[in-house]
Amino acid sequence: MKYFEWEGAVTEAVAEAMAISHSDASGIVEAQPFYMQQSWGKGMDVQMTAAKVMEAAQVDAEERARTPAPKQERMLFGDEADAHAFWKDREWKTYAVDLVQGRGKKEKVVRTMYVRARTGHGAATCAEENDWSRNPKPRYVARLAGPRELGCTPSASKEQHNEPSAHR
Incomplete structure (x- = not known):
């Protein structure tokens, strides 16, 4: 055979x-x-x-x-990585919803709205429902808001507080 x-x-x-x-x-x-x-x-x-x-x-x-199939992920940098780390365990998150007009190379962010929601889709829907200045109608792109974007600043570490100041 x-x-x-x-x-x-x-x-x-x-x-x-x-x-x-x-x-x-x-x-x-x-x-x-x-x-x-x-x-x-x-x-x-x-x-x-x-x-x-x-x-x-x-x-x-x-x-x-x-073993679930791995999801394709993109790399996170700076404020975005901090945002994902901070919001990962919280049910309600603050999203920055970018109102984007145009396509391709002509795409630009017209405005950003900050929305509290459970999901990015919920944040985009909320932003769309509460955006009264749609001229022309933009796309709503939600992303987690990062700490620096929300106005947070790094605090001094404990060691810096305990060291005597040379300026006194």
Whole structure:
């Protein structure tokens, strides 16, 4: 038996055992090239290989279910990173909602509204409902407001307060 014939027989065995279509079984078999090559090299029969492939596919499916797909994230700098760190544990957050007009290179922030809300979408909706000067209608883009943007300044550390001043 040649490899392609054996692979076809393994695919049929997977389809029968799982009661699925040939194309679905083919996808499962093709997703396990290591086990297919290992089984062929060891001279394993079709049924044993099909069982091994199905077991590996089940383990892969369980692993994917346990580990959520990573969300694409962007890097945060300065005030924005501080904002995410500060607001992460709070239910109500302060959002800076930028009113943006134009598209592409002509895009500009016309104004910024500060809104307290639970989510960025809620903040953008609130800003839209309370913006009375829509000429022409802008887009509402919410982001967490950072401490410097809200007027906060870093406080002196405890060590600086305890040191005697040379200016006295």
